[in-house]
Amino acid sequence: MGDTNKKSESRNGSDALAHFDIENPKLPSEIKKKALTGDNYPYPKKMNRNLYEKELADLQFELVKLQTHLQKSGERLVVLFEGRDTAGKGGCISRIMQHLNPRHARAVALPKPTDTERGQWYFQRYIQHLPTAGDITLFDRSWYNRAGVERVMGFCTQRQLADFLRDAPEFESLLIQDGIRLFKIFLTIARETQARRFHERRHNPLKRWKLSNIDLAAMSKWDEYTAAKHDMFRFTHTPTSPWTVIRANDQRRARLESMRVILQGFDYPEKNDSAAHAPDPKIAGSSDAFFFGNDAKKA
Numbered sequence: 190m191g192d193t194n195k196k197s198e199s200r201n202g203s204d205a206l207a208h209f210d211i212e213n214p215k216l217p218s219e220i221k222k223k224a225l226t227g228d229n230y231p232y233p234k235k236m237n238r239n240l241y242e243k244e245l246a247d248l249q250f251e252l253v254k255l256q257t258h259l260q261k262s263g264e265r266l267v268v269l270f271e272g273r274d275t276a277g278k279g280g281c282i283s284r285i286m287q288h289l290n291p292r293h294a295r296a297v298a299l300p301k302p303t304d305t306e307r308g309q310w311y312f313q314r315y316i317q318h319l320p321t322a323g324d325i326t327l328f329d330r331s332w333y334n335r336a337g338v339e340r341v342m343g344f345c346t347q348r349q350l351a352d353f354l355r356d357a358p359e360f361e362s363l364l365i366q367d368g369i370r371l372f373k374i375f376l377t378i379a380r381e382t383q384a385r386r387f388h389e390r391r392h393n394p395l396k397r398w399k400l401s402n403i404d405l406a407a408m409s410k411w412d413e414y415t416a417a418k419h420d421m422f423r424f425t426h427t428p429t430s431p432w433t434v435i436r437a438n439d440q441r442r443a444r445l446e447s448m449r450v451i452l453q454g455f456d457y458p459e460k461n462d463s464a465a466h467a468p469d470p471k472i473a474g475s476s477d478a479f480f481f482g483n484d485a486k487k488a
Contacts, residue, residue, distance in 0.1 A: 209384050216388050220381045225438050227379025231471040236441040247464035248448040249288045256289050258457035263322040265369045269331040272376035274404045275386035277440045281447045282327045298329035312360050336421040341413045354424040361430040372451055376437040380411055422480045434479035436472050446473045
């Protein structure tokens with residue numbers, strides 16, 4: 190029994206994580222220390238705030254230019270943000286949206302499906318939120334909810350999951366063939382990062398609303414979400430519709446690189462290449478090291 194416990198702790202992370210109690214107001218120092226550097230994060234310190242705010246302003250200006258270009262060209266832009274709970278999807282979306290014209294850019298975060306929606310073709314409720322000519326739609330979770338939350342929490346059957354993993358690349362191919370510019374971004378974080386952010390939500394009255402029963406359940410299902418993520422990448426990372434993974438232990442860097450992932454896909458008038466340059470290869474990528482992290486050699 191003792192050996193089994195040791196193997197479990199090794200698999201699930203540090204001793205502090207194995208005994209993490211979200212109700213304890215004091216966050217274990219080991220988790221606090223590794224919240225940034227866990228999972229081989231490449232930077233030992235968070236990005237400097239002043240530098241972050243300058244680069245953020247520059248990139249937001251580029252996004253305004255991009256929106257103007259899209260309205261003139263009639264192109265449609267869809268960006269999917271996926272990742273574990275607390276990965277920072279909402280923060281990335283809000284910074285992207287901050288200075289865009291809300292008449293032509295919208296964020297979509299759908300609640301659980303209604304009885305009517307559960308009886309529809311799975312992709313149907315997402316289609317109505319796709320943008321018209323010149324518009325932008327950012328999905329805070331998307332149809333990939335089926336490959337993650339629904340799978341892990343038992344909200345779909347194995348048949349439904351298999352159908353989704355088969356159909357999603359075809360569905361996305363149709364969108365792209367119709368002219369939609371589709372970007373799929375997955376924010377990945379260390380387990381210590383998630384624990385720290387959950388702890389803050391639990392003990393910060395201004396963030397407590399963010400902590401749901403699904404979030405609490407996710408804390409004990411780290412390995413299940415990891416397996417789901419790996420399968421999702423294997424089936425849905427395609428040449429036509431690839432994923433970009435962004436290491437998001439540092440929210441500041443994650444937000445900036447998310448913007449650069451989008452901006453690098455377009456040529457538009459007066460583009461500032463010094464701001465909208467290629468994403469940091471240490472933070473954003475599509476290699477096995479990004480997809481599978483420490484499990485890359487096993488995958």
